[in-house]
Amino acid sequence: MRLPLRDVSVRSRLGARAGAASWSGPIRGGADAEWSRFCYCPALTLIDVTRGATTPDDPRRETGALNRAHTALRESEELFHLLVERVQDYAIFLIDADGRVATWNLGAERIKGYAASEIVGRPYATFFTPEDREAGKPDRLLRRARQEGRVEDEGWRVRSDGSLFWADAVLTGLFDDEGRLRGYAKVTRDMTERRRLEAELAARQAAEIAVQLRDEFLSVAAHELKTPVTGVRAMAELALRRITRAGGTMDPEQVRVALERIVGQSTRLGRLIERLLDLSRIQAGQLQVEPGRIDLARLVEDTVATAAVAWPEHSFEVHAPEALWVEGDALRLEQVLANLLDNAAKYGAPGGTVGVELAVVGDEARLAVRDRGEGVPEAERTRLFDPFFQGHNASHQSGMGLGLYVSKQIVELHGGRLWAEFPEDGGTRMVVGLPYASVGSAAA
Amino acid sequence: MTAPARVLVVEDDTTIREALVGCLEDEGFAVTAASDGRTGLERATADPPDLILLDMRLPVLDGWGFAREYHKTAEPRARVVVVSAATDAARYAREIAADGWLAKPFALDQAVATVRRFIPADTGRGD
Numbered sequence: 001m002r003l004p005l006r007d008v009s010v011r012s013r014l015g016a017r018a019g020a021a022s023w024s025g026p027i028r029g030g031a032d033a034e035w036s037r038f039c040y041c042p043a044l045t046l047i048d049v050t051r052g053a054t055t056p057d058d059p060r061r062e063t064g065a066l067n068r069a070h071t072a073l074r075e076s077e078e079l080f081h082l083l084v085e086r087v088q089d090y091a092i093f094l095i096d097a098d099g100r101v102a103t104w105n106l107g108a109e110r111i112k113g114y115a116a117s118e119i120v121g122r123p124y125a126t127f128f129t130p131e132d133r134e135a136g137k138p139d140r141l142l143r144r145a146r147q148e149g150r151v152e153d154e155g156w157r158v159r160s161d162g163s164l165f166w167a168d169a170v171l172t173g174l175f176d177d178e179g180r181l182r183g184y185a186k187v188t189r190d191m192t193e194r195r196r197l198e199a200e201l202a203a204r205q206a207a208e209i210a211v212q213l214r215d216e217f218l219s220v221a222a223h224e225l226k227t228p229v230t231g232v233r234a235m236a237e238l239a240l241r242r243i244t245r246a247g248g249t250m251d252p253e254q255v256r257v258a259l260e261r262i263v264g265q266s267t268r269l270g271r272l273i274e275r276l277l278d279l280s281r282i283q284a285g286q287l288q289v290e291p292g293r294i295d296l297a298r299l300v301e302d303t304v305a306t307a308a309v310a311w312p313e314h315s316f317e318v319h320a321p322e323a324l325w326v327e328g329d330a331l332r333l334e335q336v337l338a339n340l341l342d343n344a345a346k347y348g349a350p351g352g353t354v355g356v357e358l359a360v361v362g363d364e365a366r367l368a369v370r371d372r373g374e375g376v377p378e379a380e381r382t383r384l385f386d387p388f389f390q391g392h393n394a395s396h397q398s399g400m401g402l403g404l405y406v407s408k409q410i411v412e413l414h415g416g417r418l419w420a421e422f423p424e425d426g427g428t429r430m431v432v433g434l435p436y437a438s439v440g441s442a443a444a
Numbered sequence: 445m446t447a448p449a450r451v452l453v454v455e456d457d458t459t460i461r462e463a464l465v466g467c468l469e470d471e472g473f474a475v476t477a478a479s480d481g482r483t484g485l486e487r488a489t490a491d492p493p494d495l496i497l498l499d500m501r502l503p504v505l506d507g508w509g510f511a512r513e514y515h516k517t518a519e520p521r522a523r524v525v526v527v528s529a530a531t532d533a534a535r536y537a538r539e540i541a542a543d544g545w546l547a548k549p550f551a552l553d554q555a556v557a558t559v560r561r562f563i564p565a566d567t568g569r570g571d
Binding site: 219222223226227228229230231232233234235237238241242245257261264265350 | 457458459460462463464466467470503504529531532548549550551552553555
């Protein structure tokens, strides 16, 4: 094997260092010597053939020098062959100008599985997958190596037994002194293992992020659950302390207030737990709806009435027809609407108005809840329906970031959709669209 | 007779707030309350208390904002006790350089004991 040493100065410098124990320096190649490599060559036994041949004063010495030079050159070539042949980690081989394998080394045999006798003379395209061959990749790489001097490629290659390996390959065009293409040098490394490790690492990192998200969620959930637990406990203790203090009695009005609070907080606790169960149902693909014929107008009226009690400082404005019948799970849709009303009251202007509209638009029954709050920052809009996403007032954390996520799943289980609109004049408008069949409604 | 020690409860959860107010009043403290940080700050400056029980996650102005603003007000300032979920209470208290913390969920006895610990000795009880 010969290196395409076209640069005379490099050759003479090589010559000047003939006989040295080692050599390092730049070697250039390619059609116009446009690529270069800084090389280190141990145990260099090159000899300056040119100078030996042109020493005129002693013919005997000249012949001796030439013989020695030829021997040294042969030894050097043998060593170089050995070097290339015995490298195991890289497939290093030559491809002729027609794209056929011309030489083979141990690394190539180890990586690709062919013995030299099986592959030399066959097209190098043999190493590519049928898809790559069909797409003309082998020829395209040769063309680029010819035109650009070298080309790098990463991709799947086929071993002799048909198995695939992930190759990192460099293809270099080899030109003679006249600039004619002599063939190509191909150096390939099997990166399958590295690729597998990288994939494993990525999977591990993804798992760590998932665990981190879960931990954060658990911390938020625990925080959320602690508030009603604290309320229940404090109210019950207050009542007990008062009874003890008064010698076994307590003002009935105070008892009523305490019990009402305890009921309220227990209900809230139950709702939070229900939400957590919804999350695990969704993640297990087990969230179900039980549709029946329901009057959405009635559902709106009832749910808004409940919200009005929970948010006494807000006013709720409802625009809805007398009746609007759809197929749906009344309890689940009430959960969706209650959540939207809750968000509108929570994130809307304090003491502001929450607008509720129910109407048929095309083949959809649309239920919209509008607040007049700050809206949602543009950067956060895409995450609005993500699980664990918290509203914009992050420091006043309230809720577990599950409401909209669960609501969307419920609406989609009805064959409907839930989306957010951000009107120009401010606030947020959440819209539920449920399938609506006008024929069915006429029969109702 | 010494004037009762004054406690300001800043807590957005109605039930917890009412229970704390009722219990501390029963114990003879003069208690005022606020459900958000801004109102809490107004109460704290208009009628300076001896101790503030401060929830951290509050609407309008949160506990951190409250602490920042409150530290700018004129002396003498009240002791501040952070009231928050157990996992966060101690950390939040450090963050705002509070005098103490009370972890949720708490027993009312604990709340009373904490308040007594931070009320200056020369401020007597009202009963």
